Amino acid sequence: MGGKITCTLGEVKNRADFIIYWGGNPAECHPRHFSKYTLTPKGKFVPEGRKGRTMVLVDIRETPSAKAADIFLQIRPGKDFEVATTLRALVKKQPVDPALVAETGLSVERLQDIVDRMKRARFGVIFFGMGVSMTRGKHMNSGAILSLTAEMNAFTKFVCMPMRGHGNVTGADVVLRWTTGYPFGVDLSRGYPRFNPGEFSTVDLLVRGDNDAALILGADPGATMPQPGIDHLARIPTIVLDPKVTHTSRLARVHITTAVTGVSAPGTSYRMDEIPLPLRPALKSPYPTDEEVIRRIRHAVAAKPAWTPAPSRMMAIA
Amino acid sequence: MLRVTGGTVYDPANGVDGLVQDLYIANGRIVDASAIADGARTIDATGMIVMPGGVDVHTHVAGGALNFARGLVPENQRAARKFLHRGDRRAGLGGMTPTTFATGYLYAGMGWTTVNEAAVPVLSARHTHEELHDIPLVDKTSLVLMANNEFVLDLLEAGEAERARHVVSWLVWAAKGYGIKAVNPGGVEAWKWGKNANTLHAPIEGYKTVTPAMIIEGLATIADDLQLPHPVHLHCNNLGVPGNFATTIETMNVLQGHRAHLAHLQFHAYGGDDWTTMRSESARVAEAFTANPTLTADAGAVLFGDAVTITADGPWQHLLYQLTGRKWGNLDVENETGCGIVPYVYKDRNLVNAVQWAVGLELLLLIDDPWRIFLTTDHPNGGCFWRYPEIIHMLMNAEFRREQVQQLPEKARQRIVLADLDREYTLSEVAIITSAGPARSLGLSRKGHLGVGADADITIYPSRPDHGFLFSYPRYVIKGGAIVVEEGDVREVVDGKEFIVRPACDERIEDYIRPLFEKVYTMSFANYPVEIERLRNPEVVVPEP
Numbered sequence: 001m002g003g004k005i006t007c008t009l010g011e012v013k014n015r016a017d018f019i020i021y022w023g024g025n026p027a028e029c030h031p032r033h034f035s036k037y038t039l040t041p042k043g044k045f046v047p048e049g050r051k052g053r054t055m056v057l058v059d060i061r062e063t064p065s066a067k068a069a070d071i072f073l074q075i076r077p078g079k080d081f082e083v084a085t086t087l088r089a090l091v092k093k094q095p096v097d098p099a100l101v102a103e104t105g106l107s108v109e110r111l112q113d114i115v116d117r118m119k120r121a122r123f124g125v126i127f128f129g130m131g132v133s134m135t136r137g138k139h140m141n142s143g144a145i146l147s148l149t150a151e152m153n154a155f156t157k158f159v160c161m162p163m164r165g166h167g168n169v170t171g172a173d174v175v176l177r178w179t180t181g182y183p184f185g186v187d188l189s190r191g192y193p194r195f196n197p198g199e200f201s202t203v204d205l206l207v208r209g210d211n212d213a214a215l216i217l218g219a220d221p222g223a224t225m226p227q228p229g230i231d232h233l234a235r236i237p238t239i240v241l242d243p244k245v246t247h248t249s250r251l252a253r254v255h256i257t258t259a260v261t262g263v264s265a266p267g268t269s270y271r272m273d274e275i276p277l278p279l280r281p282a283l284k285s286p287y288p289t290d291e292e293v294i295r296r297i298r299h300a301v302a303a304k305p306a307w308t309p310a311p312s313r314m315m316a317i318a
Numbered sequence: 319m320l321r322v323t324g325g326t327v328y329d330p331a332n333g334v335d336g337l338v339q340d341l342y343i344a345n346g347r348i349v350d351a352s353a354i355a356d357g358a359r360t361i362d363a364t365g366m367i368v369m370p371g372g373v374d375v376h377t378h379v380a381g382g383a384l385n386f387a388r389g390l391v392p393e394n395q396r397a398a399r400k401f402l403h404r405g406d407r408r409a410g411l412g413g414m415t416p417t418t419f420a421t422g423y424l425y426a427g428m429g430w431t432t433v434n435e436a437a438v439p440v441l442s443a444r445h446t447h448e449e450l451h452d453i454p455l456v457d458k459t460s461l462v463l464m465a466n467n468e469f470v471l472d473l474l475e476a477g478e479a480e481r482a483r484h485v486v487s488w489l490v491w492a493a494k495g496y497g498i499k500a501v502n503p504g505g506v507e508a509w510k511w512g513k514n515a516n517t518l519h520a521p522i523e524g525y526k527t528v529t530p531a532m533i534i535e536g537l538a539t540i541a542d543d544l545q546l547p548h549p550v551h552l553h554c555n556n557l558g559v560p561g562n563f564a565t566t567i568e569t570m571n572v573l574q575g576h577r578a579h580l581a582h583l584q585f586h587a588y589g590g591d592d593w594t595t596m597r598s599e600s601a602r603v604a605e606a607f608t609a610n611p612t613l614t615a616d617a618g619a620v621l622f623g624d625a626v627t628i629t630a631d632g633p634w635q636h637l638l639y640q641l642t643g644r645k646w647g648n649l650d651v652e653n654e655t656g657c658g659i660v661p662y663v664y665k666d667r668n669l670v671n672a673v674q675w676a677v678g679l680e681l682l683l684l685i686d687d688p689w690r691i692f693l694t695t696d697h698p699n700g701g702c703f704w705r706y707p708e709i710i711h712m713l714m715n716a717e718f719r720r721e722q723v724q725q726l727p728e729k730a731r732q733r734i735v736l737a738d739l740d741r742e743y744t745l746s747e748v749a750i751i752t753s754a755g756p757a758r759s760l761g762l763s764r765k766g767h768l769g770v771g772a773d774a775d776i777t778i779y780p781s782r783p784d785h786g787f788l789f790s791y792p793r794y795v796i797k798g799g800a801i802v803v804e805e806g807d808v809r810e811v812v813d814g815k816e817f818i819v820r821p822a823c824d825e826r827i828e829d830y831i832r833p834l835f836e837k838v839y840t841m842s843f844a845n846y847p848v849e850i851e852r853l854r855n856p857e858v859v860v861p862e863p
Contacts, residue, residue, distance in 0.1 A: 002645045003390060003639070003645035003646040003647045003648075003659075004386075004390070004647050004648070005646065005647070005648040006647075006648065006649055006650075007648075007649060007650035007651070007652070008441065008649075008650065008651050008652045008840070009652070009840050010652025010653065010838060010839050010840040011510065011650050011651075011652045013652075013838075013840055014652060014653075014838055015510065015511075036840060037840060043838075044468075044837070044838050122511065123510075123511070150639065150646055153512065153636055153648075154640070156512055157510065157511055157512040159648070159650070173389075174385060174445070177385050177388045177389050178380070178385050178388070178417060178418050178448075178449050178452065179408070179410070179417055179418065179419070179452065180409070180410070180411070180417060181388050181392075181395040181398070181410070181411040181413075181415070181416075181417045182388075182389075182392060182395060183389045188403070188409055190402075191402040191403045191404075191409060192400040192401060192402050192403070192409045192410070192411070193395075193409055193410070193411060193417075194396075195392050195395065195396065268444070268448075270445075274382055274385075274386075274442070274445075275441055275442055275445075275841070276442065276444045276445045276448075277841060277845055278444065278845055278849070278852075
């Protein structure tokens with residue numbers, strides 16, 4: 001059970017004839033996705049371009065992305081897990097209860113039609129967004145879609161990919177994995193990496209008020225975190241590195257203005273398929289890069305004497 | 319400057335087999351005694367064993383696939399050995415898919431000082447080099463995945479051998495790689511439609527004339543023509559499948575006369591028709607291999623216990639997922655290759671696993687010439703590299719081996735020949751399969767020996783009666799002249815360098831590649847080749863044409 005069956009975006013462009021977007025609104029949130037990778041490009045093995053591809057959108061409401069879809073499946077909120085699990089059952093020709101399926105807002109016939117199309121596809125792909133991963137069921141929803149994809153490979157080629165966004169979040173994930181072994185939610189306070197989402201993830205630390213300082217880089221939690229987390233950031237010494245004024249920088253004690261990566265600072269950005277792209281700055285900036293600021297802070301910290309009290313002083317305190 | 323005095327030196331490349339000799343080190347190299355001033359630091363190695371630092375010819379320590387695996391198995395990482403942040407030593411985790419910094423500490427801690435990352439797609443090579451840079455204490459090379467690259471396959475289909483050579487040459491330099499890797503030639507390309515390539519002489523999925531044999535022969539020829547320091551590094555078709563020894567022997571026939579390195583030979587030496595009749599065919603594979611003197615191989619030995627299988631062989635991993643019902647990761651890379659990941663446990667009560675365990679050791683014992691077969695576990699596929707000392711112990715001790723065989727199920731014992739093999743490795747032979755041999759195969763002239771001019775990568779082991787296990791705990795490890803490990807503990811952290819190859823190439827080939835690239839890829843052509851500035855400590859090797 002579990003795992004991830006995926007590919008780089010060029011594989012989708014060159015081969016995919018059946019594309020499912022689930023719990024996302026790429027037309028507005030990833031506006032170049034259709035034209036660069038999935039729908040309109042003429043691929044090596046899909047020379048007809050858009051005509052050679054079928055697109056399905058699964059969502060709880062009719063977003064602008066529905067206009068691009070050949071088939072729109074509107075499901076009831078919070079029923080992603082049930083829909084994915086029903087599809088898994090139908091793929092394996094297991095009996096399903098029509099009454100239970102009806103609670104998802106779809107009929108068995110409708111889903112059977114999707115399964116038939118999935119099996120007929122030469123190369124299928126499921127892109128799933130935060131409507132799947134951040135609603136009721138969370139990682140269980142993603143898990144069901146990942147399993148559906150894996151199991152489809154007994155019939156035809158099928159892959160899936162989370163629709164990641166938020167700047168270079170994939171890059172942060174990639175670097176954390178090779179340096180600490182874990183993708184996020186890493187705690188280094190014992191001197192080695194520990195991983196526990198829900199305990200060490202940023203939102204949980206902030207909401208519980210566990211941390212007594214914060215250094216924030218390339219993110220604006222002041223705009224997106226739950227209010228208790230934002231309140232905590234305002235309470236503690238918060239340092240923000242950002243090219244511009246943000247919700248977080250307004251409540252921070254220190255805001256260091258940095259150059260804009262990709263515009264006036266070089267770097268590397270990872271696509272959602274974990275392919276690294278070099279960033280070449282077009283402009284010069286009077287501000288330092290994030291990397292330079294962090295390096296200088298690190299050197300300054302390293303130059304300080306160790307925080308542990310000397311043995312003689314400990315004796316005196318005792 | 320440094321002196322190592324009184325040690326018993328095993329330097330097989332220079333014909334030194336257990337002589338008491340002194341070594342002199344200056345500017346990171348081994349030098350003549352006259353180049354050393356009085357007062358230089360001296361390590362008294364009296365009674366100790368001195369060998370060139372280990373060289374791993376086939377391992378997976380960095381890159382998109384391994385990093386994918388790290389994210390896939392957090393439960394393994396939690397159980398892994400912890401590395402605490404201390405001084406200039408970074409925090410990290412050991413285990414089956416160690417973090418980059420820990421990888422360096424673990425390799426050097428065991429006495430290995432050079433590693434070859436064996437599978438790099440050009441598209442994510444930039445990422446691989448970032449990770450390689452973060453592996454301290456060892457020098458590195460990396461091999462570029464070619465045998466399922468559609469540019470190359472299309473040219474083979476069109477019969478344009480010369481242009482194919484230029485494209486391969488361009489790709490090696492674009493990836494800042496060291497050589498050519500071929501994984502399941504044609505099979506990974508077929509996997510992109512959910513198929514595989516099981517026979518060497520049938521056209522592969524999507525092509526009219528290109529067969530796996532053509533790809534193998536084509537890439538071997540190109541590697542020879544380009545005079546690459548390391549020949550084509552081949553992961554044969556039908557990895558892991560019962561009865562695959564026939565494919566392996568047929569591959570050797572296809573390669574006749576060419577240089578080639580056969581990776582993880584253990585996974586390619588099985589008889590039988592299915593999982594219940596699987597047996598060892600190591601004797602026949604060893605015989606065919608010995609008869610083809612232009613080939614080298616590494617063992618890809620299996621050890622019982624946890625492993626994570628990571629390979630570009632996508633279709634095999636789908637099969638393994640269906641067999642295990644465990645997690646499965648798959649990552650196809652546009653135009654170039656694929657990759658699959660399945661966590662796995664080798665169990666001594668399992669017939670198939672017991673045969674696999676025996677086959678790795680049998681090949682190491684049956685192939686008489688230690689200069690042609692090298693110690694690997696195809697880390698982390700057959701077991702982790704930090705378990706190499708366990709294998710060395712078994713190679714050096716026939717009695718211990720037989721005791722291990724006795725623990726296996728009766729059914730498995732009938733299908734292996736390990737118990738009949740009396741050979742015991744000498745220390746000199748161990749130095750060959752762990753260092754001198756792989757260095758020679760990789761064409762790294764300053765590695766794997768202790769002659770004047772060699773890089774001062776030296777491992778000094780305490781001498782103990784149970785020779786095998788001493789390899790897990792060196793007394794000193796010297797890397798590029800710096801004493802980096804003492805008493806098995808990392809004392810100083812130095813960066814390793816990366817060896818990269820710039821083969822001869824007609825620059826105009828870029829005009830051929832660019833339009834094709836723009837059609838099938840999804841990034842700008844200017845962003846495709848890795849800039850040399852990205853590598854922080856490169857050493858460029860230019861082959862003589």
